[in-house]
Amino acid sequence: MKKQTFALGFVALIVCASASPALAYTLLSPRRRWKTTPVTVRVNNTGNSTITDSDGGVTAVVNAIKAWNIISSSSTSSSAVRGTPPPIIMLHTNGNICTGTCLAATLTGYYHQEGSSYTIDDADVYTNQKFDYTSSRESNGCSGEYDIDGIMTHETGHIIGLGHSSVGGATMYPSVAACDFSPRSLEADDINGRKDLYGK
Amino acid sequence: MLRRLMPVLVLLAASVPLSASQFIQLPFDQVAREATLIVRGQVVGVYSAWNDAHDTIFSYATVRVQRYMGETTGPDVLMVREAGGTVGEYTQQAIGFPELREGEQVVLMLTKWDGSDDWRIHAYNQGKYLVHKEPGPRGIETLSEDPVKQGDERLEGGHPRMQPRPLMEMKEFEEMAVAAREGRTIGPIDRRN
Numbered sequence: 032m033k034k035q036t037f038a039l040g041f042v043a044l045i046v047c048a049s050a051s052p053a054l055a056y057t058l059l060s061p062r063r064r065w066k067t068t069p070v071t072v073r074v075n076n077t078g079n080s081t082i083t084d085s086d087g088g089v090t091a092v093v094n095a096i097k098a099w100n101i102i103s104s105s106s107t108s109s110s111a112v113r114g115t116p117p118p119i120i121m122l123h124t125n126g127n128i129c130t131g132t133c134l135a136a137t138l139t140g141y142y143h144q145e146g147s148s149y150t151i152d153d154a155d156v157y158t159n160q161k162f163d164y165t166s167s168r169e170s171n172g173c174s175g176e177y178d179i180d181g182i183m184t185h186e187t188g189h190i191i192g193l194g195h196s197s198v199g200g201a202t203m204y205p206s207v208a209a210c211d212f213s214p215r216s217l218e219a220d221d222i223n224g225r226k227d228l229y230g231k
Numbered sequence: 232m233l234r235r236l237m238p239v240l241v242l243l244a245a246s247v248p249l250s251a252s253q254f255i256q257l258p259f260d261q262v263a264r265e266a267t268l269i270v271r272g273q274v275v276g277v278y279s280a281w282n283d284a285h286d287t288i289f290s291y292a293t294v295r296v297q298r299y300m301g302e303t304t305g306p307d308v309l310m311v312r313e314a315g316g317t318v319g320e321y322t323q324q325a326i327g328f329p330e331l332r333e334g335e336q337v338v339l340m341l342t343k344w345d346g347s348d349d350w351r352i353h354a355y356n357q358g359k360y361l362v363h364k365e366p367g368p369r370g371i372e373t374l375s376e377d378p379v380k381q382g383d384e385r386l387e388g389g390h391p392r393m394q395p396r397p398l399m400e401m402k403e404f405e406e407m408a409v410a411a412r413e414g415r416t417i418g419p420i421d422r423r424n
Contacts, residue, residue, distance in 0.1 A: 059324070059326070113287070113323070114321075127287065128314040130345060132254050132255040132357070133253070134253040134255060136325055136328070137326045138323060138324070138325055138326075139324050139326060139382065140321075189326045194384060195327070207253055
């Protein structure tokens with residue numbers, strides 16, 4: 032019995048160790064960045080119908096994504112045009128790609144080569160209407176809702192060229208749960224990723 | 232012994248961060264139950280094309296089915312459509328979405344796109360497994376999550392992030408999937424992938 036317990040513990044230890052590599056932020060492939068900062072990002076002013084603040088989460092998202100410190104954000108009546116800047120966050124449509132278990136999706140790939148580096152031209156974000164969301168400007172608490180501030184701060188990380196991080200609690204960590212507000216604030220790992228791309 | 236440890240291994244594997252952008256993670260049983268088809272096959276070709284509205288590039292993967300799992304059945308060849316791809320010099324990436332690549336040996340849990348007869352991977356990356364055949368006479372097949380999603384860095388082959396981590400043996404997967412579809416649960420834990 033003792034031997035079995037030991038073996039179980041040993042295997043668990045090995046698997047844990049191999050499942051937690053010392054890796055952190057990643058960059059999108061190919062490595063690319065915006066040519067200048069601040070990066071202009073717009074939030075379409077048709078908000079999300081499940082968010083009960085004054086404008087369906089628009090102002091909350093405009094403010095939240097500034098956490099990256101290299102973002103100039105405001106609302107707009109324009110809709111996302113794929114491949115055409117500026118990046119636009121759409122809170123009211125799934126863009127026909129973010130359905131099922133997708134909460135929000137960043138559609139990117141619009142970039143061009145300048146010498147040996149790549150410059151981002153555009154990236155747009157879509158939101159699945161199937162789920163309920165909350166925002167930092169809602170006053171009725173959170174129950175089974177997903178935090179739009181944190182979700183869009185994460186997606187904005189993709190807009191500026193970041194991939195996912197394996198650091199739990201980082202904004203660019205790839206999974207999120209209902210009423211999880213931690214992605215709103217950047218962790219050191221997120222900032223390291225930003226510095227890698229933009230030097231600040 | 233390995234069989235007894237399987238629930239522990241699967242649970243631990245579930246603690247590995249999934250490279251998926253903002254997705255809801257479903258229990259394994261739910262993904263298996265909701266899938267219309269579960270297939271073991273090989274990706275034998277992929278091409279990409281714009282949709283009719285010319286605003287989205289989709290990739291169409293031809294999957295040669297080696298066998299259907301559970302009670303599901305269908306044709307020998309399936310076409311699976313996923314968002315993202317390259318047409319000419321133009322690339323669209325849906326960050327964190329699954330990608331099917333020519334030559335891959337896969338197990339796929341599939342449903343149809345809303346309003347379309349095209350197949351898609353159910354629950355995004357949770358519906359795709361890479362198949363690995365262990366060397367040796369027994370040639371046991373194991374399944375892993377695909378470590379590379381759309382937009383991910385293509386690091387050198389030996390990089391830990393590029394190494395798929397086996398989650399379970401094929402027969403374990405099939406037992407779990409069939410049980411889920413029959414409304415049974417194998418093992419004492421809530422399995423996630």
